[in-house]
Amino acid sequence: MKILALDSSGIPASVALLEDNVLKAEYTINHKKTHSQTLLPMLDEIKNMTELELDSVDAIALTAGPGSFTGLRIGSATAKGIGLALSKPLIAVPTVDAIAYGMYGTESLICPIMDARRNQVYTGVYEFVNAQDKPEGIYVTGDEHGYEFIVRMPQCAVDIAELCDRLNEFNRPVVMCGDGVPVFKDRLNELLKVPYTFAPSHLSLQKAGSVATLGAIMYRKGMTQTAAEHSPEYLRLSQAERERKEKNGL
Amino acid sequence: MSSDCLILAIESSCDETSAAVVRNGREVLSNVIFSQIDLHTLYGGVVPEIASRKHIDKVNQVIEEALDKAGVTLKDITAIAVTYGPGLVGALLVGVSAAKAIAFATGLPLVGVHHIEGHISANFIANPTLEPPFGCLVVSGGHTHLVEVKDYGKYEIIGRTYDDAAGEAFDKVARAIGLGYPGGPKVDKISNEGNPEAIHFPRAKVGDSGYDFSFSGLKSAVLNYLNSCEMKNEQIVVADVAASFQKAVIDVLVGNSMQAVEQYGFKKFAIAGGVASNSHLRAAFEEACSKRGVEFFLPPPILCTDNAAMIGAAGYYEYINGTRHGLDLNAIPNLRLGEK
Numbered sequence: 001m002k003i004l005a006l007d008s009s010g011i012p013a014s015v016a017l018l019e020d021n022v023l024k025a026e027y028t029i030n031h032k033k034t035h036s037q038t039l040l041p042m043l044d045e046i047k048n049m050t051e052l053e054l055d056s057v058d059a060i061a062l063t064a065g066p067g068s069f070t071g072l073r074i075g076s077a078t079a080k081g082i083g084l085a086l087s088k089p090l091i092a093v094p095t096v097d098a099i100a101y102g103m104y105g106t107e108s109l110i111c112p113i114m115d116a117r118r119n120q121v122y123t124g125v126y127e128f129v130n131a132q133d134k135p136e137g138i139y140v141t142g143d144e145h146g147y148e149f150i151v152r153m154p155q156c157a158v159d160i161a162e163l164c165d166r167l168n169e170f171n172r173p174v175v176m177c178g179d180g181v182p183v184f185k186d187r188l189n190e191l192l193k194v195p196y197t198f199a200p201s202h203l204s205l206q207k208a209g210s211v212a213t214l215g216a217i218m219y220r221k222g223m224t225q226t227a228a229e230h231s232p233e234y235l236r237l238s239q240a241e242r243e244r245k246e247k248n249g250l
Numbered sequence: 251m252s253s254d255c256l257i258l259a260i261e262s263s264c265d266e267t268s269a270a271v272v273r274n275g276r277e278v279l280s281n282v283i284f285s286q287i288d289l290h291t292l293y294g295g296v297v298p299e300i301a302s303r304k305h306i307d308k309v310n311q312v313i314e315e316a317l318d319k320a321g322v323t324l325k326d327i328t329a330i331a332v333t334y335g336p337g338l339v340g341a342l343l344v345g346v347s348a349a350k351a352i353a354f355a356t357g358l359p360l361v362g363v364h365h366i367e368g369h370i371s372a373n374f375i376a377n378p379t380l381e382p383p384f385g386c387l388v389v390s391g392g393h394t395h396l397v398e399v400k401d402y403g404k405y406e407i408i409g410r411t412y413d414d415a416a417g418e419a420f421d422k423v424a425r426a427i428g429l430g431y432p433g434g435p436k437v438d439k440i441s442n443e444g445n446p447e448a449i450h451f452p453r454a455k456v457g458d459s460g461y462d463f464s465f466s467g468l469k470s471a472v473l474n475y476l477n478s479c480e481m482k483n484e485q486i487v488v489a490d491v492a493a494s495f496q497k498a499v500i501d502v503l504v505g506n507s508m509q510a511v512e513q514y515g516f517k518k519f520a521i522a523g524g525v526a527s528n529s530h531l532r533a534a535f536e537e538a539c540s541k542r543g544v545e546f547f548l549p550p551p552i553l554c555t556d557n558a559a560m561i562g563a564a565g566y567y568e569y570i571n572g573t574r575h576g577l578d579l580n581a582i583p584n585l586r587l588g589e590k
Contacts, residue, residue, distance in 0.1 A: 036343055040350050040577035054355055069299060070340050073306050077344045080310050081351025085324055228310035231303075238299035244292070 002057045003219065004082070005212035006043065008035035008075035009067025009095045010114060010179050015042045016208035017050055018216055024050050026209040030201075035074040043078075057088055059224055061215025063206060064092030065233035066122040066157065067114065072232040083227025090230045091215040091223065096155035097139075099178055100126035101210040102203050105147055108173040112204075113180030116157050121180045122235060123163050125153035125170065139217050149214075157235045160184050164191035173197075177204040255328045256320075257569065258352075259562030260313065262345030263337025263365050264392065265289075265296045266555065267308040271320035271327070272562030275371075275570075276378050279320035281552070281559035282312045287432060294431050295421065302340035309348050316558070324356050331565020334362040334575075335585025337392070342581035350577050361565045362575040365556075366393055366587050367405065369522040371564035372553040377520075380547050385516035387507050389531075390523035390556075391417030391434075394463050394503075396510055397587065399520075402567035405588045408514070409461025409506055416499055417525045419465035423472050423495050427488050437492045438528045444493030449475060451498040453505070461506050468498055500534045508538050520547035527551040 003018040013035045014028040025046040029038055047054065062079040065072045083090050099112035105128055113121040128147035129135040139149040153166065164187070167174055176188060177199035188196065198204075218224070237245070254273055261268040270281040286304045290296045317323060332349035335342060346362075353360040369388045373380055382402060388395045394416045396409030414422070417434055424433025429440065451471045454464040472495050479486045511519055519539050525531060532548060539546035553560055 034580060036347060036580045037578045040347075040354055044354060044577055069302070070343060073302055073340065073344055074347045076306055077309060077347035078351045080306075081348040082355045084310050084313060084348075085352045085355035228314065231307050234303070238297065238303065240293055240297040240300060 001216065001219065003059055003061050003091070003212045003215050004043070004057045005061040005208040005215055006039060006075055006079060007063040007098065007206040007208050007211050008039050008071045009063045009065065010071060010206050012205045013038040013042060014206055014208035015039065015046055016212045017046055017052060018212035021216065023209050023212070026207065028205060028207055030205055035071055039074060039078055054086055057086065059089045059091050059215065059219050061091040061093055061211050063095040063098055063211055065095055066116070066155065066235040067095050069234060072234065076230060076232045080227045080230055088227070089224035090227050091218050092225060092230060092233070093211045093214045093218065094155050094233070095206065096122060096124040097126070097151065098210045098214055099206055100124065101149055101214055102207060103175055103177065103199065104128060106175055108175045108197070109152065109167070109170055111167060111174050111176050112178035113163070113176065113184060114178050115180040115183045119159055120157050121160055121163060121184065122155060122157050124151065124155035125166070126150065127152050139214060141217055155235070160187050161191060164188065168193045170194065175199050179204070255566060255569065256322060256326055257329055257331050257562040257565045258313070258316070258324070258327045259331040259558040259565050260345045260349045261333045261368065261556055261558040261561045262305045262309065262341050263333045264341060264556055265301045266557065267305045267312050268556065268558035269313040269316035270558035270562045271316055271322060272559055272566060275563050275566030276374055278375055278559045279322070280316045281557055282316045282319065283555070283557050284308045284312050291431050294425060296338070298338045298340055301338060302344060305341055305344035309344055313348070324352070327358060329359040329361055329565065329569045331361045331363050331561050331569070333365045333368060333561050334579055335365065335582035337365055337583060339581050339583040342583065346579060346581045350579060354577055359569065360575045360579065361568045361573050362579050363561045363564045363568060364585055364587055366395060367403070367564040368560040370397065370399060370520070371567070372522050372549040372560035373520040373547045374563045375559060376549040376553055377547045380518065380520070383516070384518035384520055384547070385507065385510050385514060386520045386522060387503060388523045389416045389503060389521065389525035391415060391421065393523060395587065396461050396506060398514060403571050403573070407587055408510055409459065409463065411463040411465060412456050413464055413466040414469060416463070416465060416503065419469050419499060420525065422469050426473055426476060427486070427491050429488070429492070434525060434528060437496055438530065440489050441493040441496045441530060444487065444489030444491070446493040446497035448487065448490035449494040451494055453498055453502050460509055463502060463506065465499065468495070496530055500531050503531065504534050504538050507535070508542065511542060511544055516544060518545045518547065522549060522554065524555050527554040
């Protein structure tokens with residue numbers, strides 16, 4: 001099974017190819033250049049370097065959101081275009097899940113935060129549980145010799161203070177990661193009452209290798225979409241819609 | 251059949267998601283347009299973020315429908331053409347990203363097209379015998395350009411607006427007199443019942459060339475008129491205001507265009523863009539051109555609005571002229587005509 005994966009939900013652009021659970025290529029650029037200029041040339045590069053026949057790809061996995069609205073749409077339109085041309089399905093992997101999955105095997109809780117502006121973060125809380133404990137969840141693989149990736153709090157947009165309250169309630173050590181960490185470091189230092197650590201940069205970025213791996217689990221469970229029906233998960237209305245709702249008292 | 255050049259074209263620069271298949275630059279095999287107008291009417295104008303979101307929802311459907319209606323598959327297509335500017339950047343990026351992805355996955359050549367070049371090229375579809383050189387006025391909600399079309403893909407802008415586009419002025423005035431959005435068709439319609447000579451609004455002259463436009467002063471004049479009527483407790487006749495405003499816009503558009511016709515010696519003149527659907531504008535140009543013995547061209551309304559068929563026509567001429575874009579093609583919101 002071959003999964004082509006891409007992420008352009010934040011500053012990094014990342015693409016990957018997973019073949020039968022082996023990561024054949026991953027290419028990540030964390031630099032301020034628009035995804036419109038980087039994403040497809042990067043895909044082209046890994047295609048050429050791995051001598052990939054595009055027709056042999058089974059599905060295209062992408063981070064479906066949340067993230068930068070424009071970034072999400074570049075990724076989405078790219079995946080949809082490839083899916084249309086190849087008649088292949090898409091796998092919409094939640095962005096925050098994919099970031100957290102990079103922290104495989106830690107015994108702490110994992111909490112990625114992405115800066116969502118207006119003092120909010122896109123975040124979620126995750127945990128790796130020993131497979132022998134037979135936990136349940138969407139990413140459970142049933143492989144007995146490993147950890148299962150469990151979602152403790154599904155991804156959402158929340159105020160940073162509210163997130164800290166939630167983490168304090170969990171009352172467990174937590175690894176914080178994601179591009180929101182440098183932005184909210186002072187608030188986290190002030191508000192977190194549980195032991196916490198900040199992950200290094202290479203585990204803090206959106207990376208398409210994680211997207212591909214979670215995508216493969218979802219693919220095996222039939223969690224795919226047609227390229228036509230896929231749309232990003234923004235987790236937020238547009239400003240105009242929000243203001244209109246507020247005005248109408250909704 | 252094998253010598254035919256089929257362009258799959260994609261357009262998403264504003265609030266229409268559109269895809270088309272065009273044969274040899276002139277023959278439209280399909281032209282699918284998803285208009286978001288109802289969505290934006292709630293907000294009194296196009297909201298960029300909402301437009302971008304809707305483009306993503308619809309982009310694959312319109313492309314698939316365009317291929318289906320044309321009775322072709324991607325295997326029959328010669329090249330992909332896409333609007334990459336000017337326009338709303340978030341909206342443009344959807345079409346550009348999808349077009350590049352299809353080019354990547356199929357290996358087909360990619361041709362980026364200027365939106366205005368598309369509008370001008372709508373005339374090639376509507377008039378199979380039209381060939382450059384000719385003069386062209388492009389008028390829409392976002393653009394007011396007087397252009398010398400020297401050859402296929404070769405343009406010189408001879409006049410442009412200093413402030414509002416003509417279509418924008420229509421929208422703003424329509425809102426002020428309570429007609430709502432979109433203003434163009436509503437002003438056009440109600441003007442049939444109004445007297446275009448009832449109120450004299452100014453015809454702005456700007457710049458040295460005599461080819462440039464300015465519509466913000468006219469818009470202010472209409473607003474001032476409405477205010478002063480209100481102060482004096484005078485009844486406002488909406489149809490008269492609409493007709494008089496529209497006449498002022500048309501006088502300037504026709505006046506500058508005919509000055510260009512005379513000085514550049516155009517034997518042919520064309521109009522294009524959303525405002526070129528305006529029935530009074532069409533009639534005024536028809537008359538002005540025929541008076542001067544100039545052959546007049548105009549696209550049907552469906553090709554005046556933003557649509558991908560016109561991008562396919564322009565894309566065809568770019569393609570045969572050798573224009574190719576790479577997978578790093580970006581959306582350029584303020585792309586200039588003639589810039590490559």
